[in-house]
Amino acid sequence: MENFNAWIGKKEISGDFVSSRPVEMMQALLNQEDKNLTVLPHLYHWFYFLPIVDGQELAEDGHPKKGSFLPPIPFPKRMWAGGRLHFISPIHINQNIRRESEILKVELKHGKSGDMYFVTVKHSIYAEDKLAITEEHDIVYREASNQVQTQASTQVSTVKTDDSRNYTYKKQFPIDTVSLFRYSAITFNGHRIHYDRPYATQIEGYPGLIVHGPLLATLLLHTFKKENPNKEVSSFEFRAVNPVFDFNDFYICGDIQQENGELWIEKEDGLVAMKAKISFKEE
Structure with a gap:
């Protein structure tokens, strides 16, 4: 296998402006009446610093071609595997923001x-030159498979919810193909596994369209804030362990303690799709 260690330490700096439009669009996707927010909700910074490339610079999967900032790993299947975030200071609508990125690790497993x-890429995000968020972003690249896989064979993990686990809340949020398309549009994400069923099933071998990992993570934090409006999130880490497809029903769950909690996405058959930890303080 090719060694990509030369890419470790590579850096990139991006600038953007926190316009209200993508915030309003996401609030509409989440069926929220309050669309005119003044502070950026947690994880909404993912709607900025988006790579804008010409169509001819896209790979077959709809992503920008690798080899500019991210290493040119030959495996075609790429997904958001997880991340670790610390929220240091708020980002306000209509602020200038800057993201300083560095590749920390490239590991073959x-x-x-x-x-x-x-x-693993580390991002440091500044709002008007004040550090607001630090984030470590994990991306996984997998080998190709052009055979349609069963739902079971696509599972990275078969972890089931512990029967003794406490549910502080267990909520549902309807996700359909329109929701997936709208989230892809907000994030300018051309990855075809989220909207192109023939490509997802016949080329990448999935049984259906895949629900975006960042969307599931956003639902975890969004639901936590709805259930705990007086708690201010200070850190959040999450890991995708099992794909959610557009035909899956799932639950957004939380076990909330005094200063921290566990959050997870649980599919209707009990399999855990995403695991997360959160820490917070009272506002």
């Missing part, structure tokens, strides 16, 4: 489903 590369 051997799993039951084949070889995988994990790339």
Whole structure:
């Protein structure tokens, strides 16, 4: 396998402006009446610093071609595997923001489903030159498969919810193909596994369209804030362990303690799709 260690330490700086439009669009997707917010909700910074490239610069999967900032890993299947975030100060609408990025790790791992590369990128996000968020973003690259897989064979993990786990809340949020398309539009995400069913099933071998990992993570924090409006989130880490497809029903769950909690996405069959930890303080 090719060694991509030369990419470790590579840096990139991006600038953007926190316009209200993507915030309003996401609030509409979440069926929120309050669309005129003044402070950026947690994880909404993902709607900025988006790579804007010409169509001819896109790979077959709809993503920008690799090799500019991210290493040119030959595996075609790429997904958001997880992340670790610290929220230091708020970002306000109509502020200038800057993101300083650095590749921390490029690791080859051997799993039951084949070889995988994990790339970890650290982002430091500043609002008007004040540090607001630090984030470590994990990206996974997997080998190709042009055979349609069963739902079971696509699962990275078969972790089921512990029967003894406490549910502070267990909520549902309807996700359909329109929701997936709208989220892709907000994030300018051309990855075809989220909207192109023939590509997702026939080329990448999935049984259906995949619900975006960042969308599931956003639902975890969005639901936590709705249930705990007086708690201010200070850190959040999440890991995708099982894909959610557009035909899956799932629950947004939380076990909330005094200063921290566990959050997770639970599919109707009890399989955990995303695991998260959160820490907070009273406002």
